[in-house]
Amino acid sequence: MKILIIGGGNMGKTYARSLLRAHLVQPEDLMMLERSPEKAAALSKENLGVIHTSPDGCLNVADLIILAVKPQDSAALFASLRPAADPQQVYLSIMAGVTMKTIQDGLGVEKVIRAMPNLPAQIGLGMTAYTASEAVTRIELVLVQNLLNTTGKAIYVEKEEEIDATTAISGSGPAYVLYFMQAMIEAAQDMGFNASQAELLVAQTFRGAVELQMKNDLSCQEWIDRVSSKGGTTEAAMKTFRATSVFEDIKSGAAAALQRARELGQS
Known part of the structure; x- marks a missing residue:
């Protein structure tokens, strides 16, 4: 499985480190997309996989894409990714407040998982709630749960509204x-x-x-x-x-x- 993390901020780096530490992905199969050349240069020194500054060459080969950018940047992100987005790819979003339907419509995809981690994920003591669209298979959901568990504990919720409640309780x-x-x-x-x-x-x-x-x-x-x-x-x-x-x-x-x-x- 090839994983692409979009966003080189704290949570993006947290997932990269956790995945590598748990050996869920090999360094050559982990990619990070960071548009800022300065931040990308800094990331390249941290041994967090292969660093990219453009979706070209990384988005089309990824099986799982983790959206770890600020919610206010989501519209611009969707516009830049949509031309190369593949309906077979799984998108895992940790953007607070951005609904699965917004992501599906923005990217033209169906397989979306929405998760809400919290700050202690940075030290492996995080609490994450997640839910998924109907197109996500059981196997894909289990793979993502294993990924989320590398940062602490994760629970699946049936209703997307419960993600907002999680944001208010464990997120904040x-x-x-x-x-x-x-x-x-x-x-x-x-x-x-x-x-x-x-x-x-x-x-x-x-x-x-x-x-x-x-x-x-x-x-x-x-x-x-x-x-x-x-x-x-x-x-x-x-x-x-x-x-x-x-x-x-x-x-x-x-x-x-x-x-x-x-x-x-x-x-």
Whole structure:
């Protein structure tokens, strides 16, 4: 299988590294298309397969094409690729908000898989949801799932609308977590810790809490109840969070992200 990754940004490079590291593709069968000569020159030094600056000579020989460009660049991308696009090729898009129908119409193809990875994919701890058009075969879907699993974990969803929901939860989610972490880091510094001490305290606390939740059957609320002794420090913090609607604000933020994802899909 020959794979072409279009876009030499962070996610494009993440997939290239992950595929090579997992030996799912040989270096000579992995191609990257980056139109910027400067970026292409930099990519060529990273040993991420064969680097191209034009679709000529790479698009027509690829079995799977990964679209890893910004959503706002999709229209121009489709116009440049359509003349050489082959209906038998599989297109995997990680462009937020760009629907499968938009890709099919823009490229004149039928086999489209839409996926939403997140930032931790860069370190092999990503969470990706994906769905596919009816023309994609079961074998092709399994191949793509194996590809996505090289960056962490992947789940298949039946409805494309669920990809927008994934964008709001796991796609944007790392920013929510980091936002909460930043607040705790600043709180620790206000209490007298220096910056490095505060970051270590908070980072290890988050890491431990996540591992604890993932390796046991208790729900998040059950763990909160275990930590919150009656009349204790944790209970005091949780009462403040409830009084200031932190819980509902987080849900409202996720809902706003979902609405924006839907707007991007309609524009």
